[in-house]
Amino acid sequence: MFRSVLGAISNEMAIDLGTATTRIAVAGRGLVCAEASAVAIHEVRGARRILAVGEAALEMLGRTPPEIRVVRPIIDGMLSDFEIAEAMLRHLMLQVQGRTLWVGPRVTVCVPYNTIDMEKRAIRKLMEAAGAREVRMVEQPIAAAVGAELPIDEAQGHMVVDVGAGTSEVGVISLGGVVYSRTVKVGGERMDRAIIRHIRAEHGLLIGPRTGEQLKCELGSAMPVRRPAVREVKGRDIKSGYPRAVEVTAQEIYEALRSPVQLIIDAVRASLEHTPPELAADVAQTGIVMTGGGAMLSRLDRCLSETTGLPVIVPEDPDIVLVKGALRCDEPRPGHAVAG
Ligand SMILES: Nc1ncnc2c1ncn2[C@@H]1O[C@H](COP(=O)(O)OP(=O)(O)OP(=O)(O)O)[C@@H](O)[C@H]1O
Ligand SMILES: [Mg+2]
Numbered sequence: 001m002f003r004s005v006l007g008a009i010s011n012e013m014a015i016d017l018g019t020a021t022t023r024i025a026v027a028g029r030g031l032v033c034a035e036a037s038a039v040a041i042h043e044v045r046g047a048r049r050i051l052a053v054g055e056a057a058l059e060m061l062g063r064t065p066p067e068i069r070v071v072r073p074i075i076d077g078m079l080s081d082f083e084i085a086e087a088m089l090r091h092l093m094l095q096v097q098g099r100t101l102w103v104g105p106r107v108t109v110c111v112p113y114n115t116i117d118m119e120k121r122a123i124r125k126l127m128e129a130a131g132a133r134e135v136r137m138v139e140q141p142i143a144a145a146v147g148a149e150l151p152i153d154e155a156q157g158h159m160v161v162d163v164g165a166g167t168s169e170v171g172v173i174s175l176g177g178v179v180y181s182r183t184v185k186v187g188g189e190r191m192d193r194a195i196i197r198h199i200r201a202e203h204g205l206l207i208g209p210r211t212g213e214q215l216k217c218e219l220g221s222a223m224p225v226r227r228p229a230v231r232e233v234k235g236r237d238i239k240s241g242y243p244r245a246v247e248v249t250a251q252e253i254y255e256a257l258r259s260p261v262q263l264i265i266d267a268v269r270a271s272l273e274h275t276p277p278e279l280a281a282d283v284a285q286t287g288i289v290m291t292g293g294g295a296m297l298s299r300l301d302r303c304l305s306e307t308t309g310l311p312v313i314v315p316e317d318p319d320i321v322l323v324k325g326a327l328r329c330d331e332p333r334p335g336h337a338v339a340g
Contacts (some may be wrong), residue, residue: 011026011027011097011105011106012026012027012105012106012108012327012330013025013026013027013093013096013105013106013107013108013132013327014026014107014108014109014143014323014324014326014327014329014330015089015107015108015109015110015127015323015326016109016110016143016322016323016326017037017074017079017085017089017109017110017123018037018074018077018164018165018166019037019072019074019075019076019077019164019165019166019167019187019189020036020037020164020165020166020188020189020293021034021036021037021165021293021319022034022035022036022037022054022074022088022089022092023319023320023322023323024092024093024096024323025320025323025324025326025327026096026105026327027327027330030324031320031323031324032096033092033095033096034319034320035053035054035055035092036054036055036057036058037072037073037074037088038053038054038055038057038058038061038070038071038072038088039052039053039057039070039071039073039084039087039088040052040053040056040057040060040064040068040069040070040071041068041069041070041071041084042067042068043067043068043069044067048083050087050091051068053087053088053091053092054088054092057070058070061209062208071084073085073088074166075166076166076167076185077112077164077166077167077169077183078112078119079119079122079123079126082122082125085126086126086129086130089126089127089130089131090129090130090131093105093130093131093132103133104131104133104134105131105132105133106132106133106134106136106330107127107132107134107135107136108136108137108138108326108327108329108330109123109127109135109136109137109138109326110137110138110139110140110143110322110323110325110326111123111137111138111139111140112139112140112167112169112183113139113140113141113169113171113181113183114181114183115137115139120137123137124137136330138325138326138329139171139178140162140169140171140322141160141162141169141170141171141173141178141181142171142173142176142177142178142325142329143321143322143323143325143326143329144160144162144171144289144291144321144322144325145158145160145171145173145289145325146325146326146329147291147315147320147321147322147323147324147325147326147328148160148289148291148313148321148325149315150173150286150289152173152174152175152176153175153176154174154175155174155175156282157172157173157174157179157275157278157279157280157281157282157283157286158172158173158174158282158283158286158289159171159172159173159268159271159272159275159283159286159287159288159289160173160288160289160290160291161264161268161288161289161290161291161292161295161304162290162291162292162295162322163188163264163290163291163292163293163294163295163297163300164187164188164292164293164294165187165188165189165293165294166185166187166189167183167184167185167186167187168183168184168186168187168264168267168292168294169181169182169183170182170183170267170268170271172271172275172279172283174279174282179275179276179279180271180274180275180276180279181271182267182270182274183267184263184264184267186260186263186264186267187294188213188216188293188294188297189209190260190263191220191257191260191261191294191297192209192212192213192216193209193212194256194257194260195212195215195216195220195253195256195257196208196209196211196212197256198252198253198255198256199212199215199233199235199246199248200238202252203246203248204238205233205235205236205237205238205244205246206235206236206237206238207233207234207235208235211233211234211235215231215233215248215253216253216257216297217296218231219231219248219249219250219253220250220253220254220257220297220298221250221253221254221257221297221298221299222254222257222261222297222298222299222300222302222303222304223254223299223302223303223306224251224254225249225250225251225254227250228249228250228251229249229250230247230248230249230250231247232245232246232247232248233245233246233247233248257297261297261300261303264294264300264304265303265304265307265308268288268304268308269307269308272308283310284310287310287311287312287313288304288305288308288310288311288312288313289312289313289314289315290304290312290313290314290318291314291315291318291319291321291322292318292319292322293318293319295314295318295319296314296318296319301314
């Protein structure tokens with residue numbers, strides 16, 4: 001009785017704690033928050049004060065005096081700094097709920113498939129410390145598949161590939177559960193670093209991670225470029241130390257991205273090889289659904305489709321598919337795998 005009263009007045013919330021972005025969706029409202037997973041803290045003699053959370057904190061990166069640090073509490077999809085993550089989540093949860101709420105939300109949080117029990121306990125503790133009244137966990141491949149509206153409870157195999165910032169996770173799903181999964185530490189950030197390395201080696205110019213990411217989003221492609229496109233890029237000359245600008249072509253960016261893209265393709269191919277034959281035959285028909293912000297890399301879908309010979313589908317707004325799916329996972333369905 002008490003529980004049902006609480007249920008009626010508190011929010012249902014889904015959280016995707018990503019390496020780059022933390023996303024929150026609320027039942028009836030959809031996506032309510034997508035903030036950079038970053039916190040700026042002021043630290044003097046062990047006393048910490050939060051200065052900024054999210055994008056505002058990220059903007060300080062590389063521009064702070066020594067007593068200010070910008071911390072990214074999620075690394076490669078895993079919780080790496082509990083205290084900072086708690087401060088960040090508390091801030092974001094308050095922001096989306098307003099300050100008047102006196103009953104904590106029921107939270108469904110997406111976790112990578114291979115999350116071990118110790119990490120699950122840490123995530124549960126984190127959510128409770130940040131104000132959750134009840135915590136449920138859903139494996140990311142399930143959240144991705146549900147978010148992409150795949151009929152996952154049927155006895156048919158589906159493959160989802162989530163290309164995030166820190167990792168890419170392949171999952172094969174059947175009868176509401178994950179049958180096979182493989183994670184590689186290759187995602188959008190690895191692509192950014194490949195671009196930064198390339199600009200340094202070929203142009204003798206140092207650029208920051210945000211410029212690298214911008215080049216990837218604007219010029220990047222997973223397949224050879226047909227139309228010539230050029231951007232001017234500003235950075236610091238490695239020899240003189242002075243600011244300088246160079247012209248970078250889309251073809252160069254494609255070359256720089258080849259290796260990280262290949263690693264993602266290899267992970268999908270290896271997963272297909274390890275998928276039980278009946279399910280592999282299903283995937284050959286149903287195709288591969290690609291989610292995550294990395295799925296927006298120009299022609300990555302085409303590249304994956306040509307190398308595997310399978311259809312590849314990228315849903316609309318692939319970066320928010322997981323959190324949307326996690327919210328729907330909260331609705332009870334027969335045979336549905338909610339762990340924790
Ligand atoms: N148009 C685009 N082209 C290429 N990459 C893009 C594009 N838009 C976003 N990205 C990349 O997608 C990545 C972010 O994806 P996403 O938000 O799914 O990651 P995350 O959930 O924070 O990380 P992870 O799942 O690894 O913990 C970033 O590296 C970003 O640069
Ligand atoms: Mg993610």
